[in-house]
């Protein structure tokens with residue numbers, strides 16, 4: 001388990017984690033510096049924990065689930081013998097049966113089968129503890145599809161997939177509504193609260209532009225990896241139509257029309273959005289995508305317009321999810337690796353979380369003394 005995963009495991013397991021709990025930050029820091037080995041979260045080639053659904057078990061649970069999965073996959077082995085010789089396995093199976101009913105015979109070979117009842121139970125516990133809108137918005141964002149994919153990314157620095165310690169702390173803190181800083185004045189003059197919410201929406205933060213550029217680079221590289229030549233910020237459309245899309249494919253993408261895309265990012269916890277984000281994950285991203293689609297409606301005859309709309313707590317708009325899945329499949333067709341779509345979601349998730357930390361830093365006014 002790499003450290004980022006450890007933190008989320010440790011943090012999200014707590015039933016009252018959405019209240020202020022700075023100890024999670026400290027335990028996260030300890031987990032990072034103690035370099036927990038990666039083998040505990042993996043069984044075979046697939047990670048045991050497949051999402052951040054506020055549900056991951058402790059290491060003991062993971063180990064037991066791994067055993068259940070492993071044993072049920074080894075069908076030639078006599079299971080009676082295993083049951084007799086492995087006391088930990090039998091005790092865990094008895095515990096699972098007591099909580100969730102009689103296990104199937106033969107035992108299920110998918111890990112998700114064993115995890116799902118515990119996941120639903122933990123989700124109910126956490127949901128029942130939520131007391132205000134921002135907590136509900138954080139919770140819904142954390143269970144949105146692919147919002148926790150940064151946890152599954154291998155922390156390879158050369159590929160831009162390693163989140164710095166501070167970025168992990170900010171990611172965890174924002175997801176759980178923890179105190180991230182001392183309330184202070186942003187350099188734009190607005191107040192930044194202890195959760196750093198203004199920092200994410202500050203229009204004068206240079207990180208906002210950089211975040212869009214990085215996300216746009218990820219999309220461009222992915223489209224190129226699908227063997228489709230494309231360019232950023234195509235010339236001519238601005239002069240001809242008054243539009244400034246982020247990129248254009250140079251060959252047809254669908255139905256004989258080239259792809260035109262635009263990247264946009266919104267804040268899940270912005271004051272004007274929080275009423276929407278408490279009703280469903282990704283709705284703010286959907287609204288932003290709809291606005292961009294309407295803006296580019298006059299180009300639909302010539303181009304396939306695709307908004308790439310993300311929220312800072314990582315939910316994506318529904319059309320973005322469909323587009324990225326399609327793009328991942330196209331890359332897989334070229335590379336032969338079925339995991340391309342997962343890698344694509346992971347890269348985007350890591351980039352979003354990294355820039356939450358950058359934006360928080362942008363809100364600090366740092367006075368450097370001249371020597």
Ligand SMILES: [Zn+2]
Pocket residue numbers: 186187188189190198199202203204205363
């Ligand atoms: Zn500001």
